[in-house]
Amino acid sequence: MSMDQSAIKEIKESQTTAELAAIIGNAKLDMPLLATPDSFRIHSLEKYLPGRNRYRGLMETVALEDFTSYCLEFGGDESACFVDPQRMTARTVFNLGSVLEPGHADFTAKLSLIQTAELKDLLQLNGERCKQKRMAEFMEDYADNITCYSSDGEAIPNSKAVAAIRRLTIESSRKEEHETQDFNTSRSALEKIEARSDEGLPAGFRFECTPYNGLDARSFDLRLSILTGGDAPTLTARIKRLEATQEDMGRELQEKLAGAFKPSKINTYIGSFAA
Structure with missing residues (x-):
């Protein structure tokens, strides 16, 4: 009596499944595995156990202190922390392992620092073309954070600087020169527009604040400019060396974490890390 093709296929699958089961059993793996005949895929049985085979997962926080405490609790010589200064984030991989004995790198903790309200408003102001009212109100709202100075670097009282911005005077003068020769005629014109205030305009101001919770207070230096091309004067405040300041804050975060992690390894x- 001959067997049909489906019966032969089932016998082959049963034999192959038995062989795979024997191989898995002899391997003495920590993770329970099962071979099934559906394309002979290997299936994990961990989800059916009372608990997971090993501790893993992702912890996320915005609190620097909680991040360091968690890392000190679970970190060791197989751990590493990677700081991204652009995003002001840090990620610790606890089971990174080594080159000779690499880990799964799936047990991690992530820190994402949040900008303070002061820094958010300052960055929004940076480079914005503001009307007099907007700039004056910003300086009044953050009077405790701002120190204004003149073009000579001398400090100006905030109240005087705000009054100067509210009372701008635009002066315009035009000078024309005409020259006529036998074979040509030339004409040149020079127009000068100047913004001034009887109160004494500030050349810029320093804005001091805590940029991120957990970092030290920092001073941002801003250059103040007045644009006179439109119907009404507009003002811009631009942060000097902003990218360099961001890099400094990233290094500060790394230094704080390195100091906190001294008791551990x-x-x-x-940089960043991807497994």
Whole structure:
């Protein structure tokens, strides 16, 4: 009596499944696995156990202190922390392992620092073309954070600087020169527009604030400019060396984490890591 093709296929699958089961059993793996005949895929049975085979997962926080505490609790010589200064984030991989004995790198903690309200408003103002009212109100709202100065670097009282911005005077003068020769005629014109205030305009101001919760207070230096091309004067305040300041804040975050991790063996790096 001959067997049909489906019966032969089932016998082959049963034999192959038995062989795979024997191989898995002899391997003595920590993770329980099962071979099934559906394309002979390997299936994990961990989800059916009372608990997981090993501790893993992702912890996320915006609190620097909680991040360092968690890292100190679970970190060791197989851990590393990577700091991204552009995003002001840090990620610790606890089971990174080593080159010779690499880990799964799936047990991690992530810190995402949040900008303070002061820094958010300052960055929104940076480079914005403002009307007099908008700039004056910003300086009044953050009077405790701002120190104004003249073009000579001398400090100006905030009340005087705000009054100067509210009372701008635009002066315009035009000078024309005409020259006529036998074979040509030339004409040139020079127009000068100047903004001034009897109160004494500030050349810029320093804005001091805590940029991110957990970092030290920092001073941002801004250059103040007045644009006179439109119907009404507009003002812009631009942060000097903003990119360099952002890099400094990233290094500060790394230094704070490196100092906090001294009791452990967690190394810190500027950069990111992907397994």
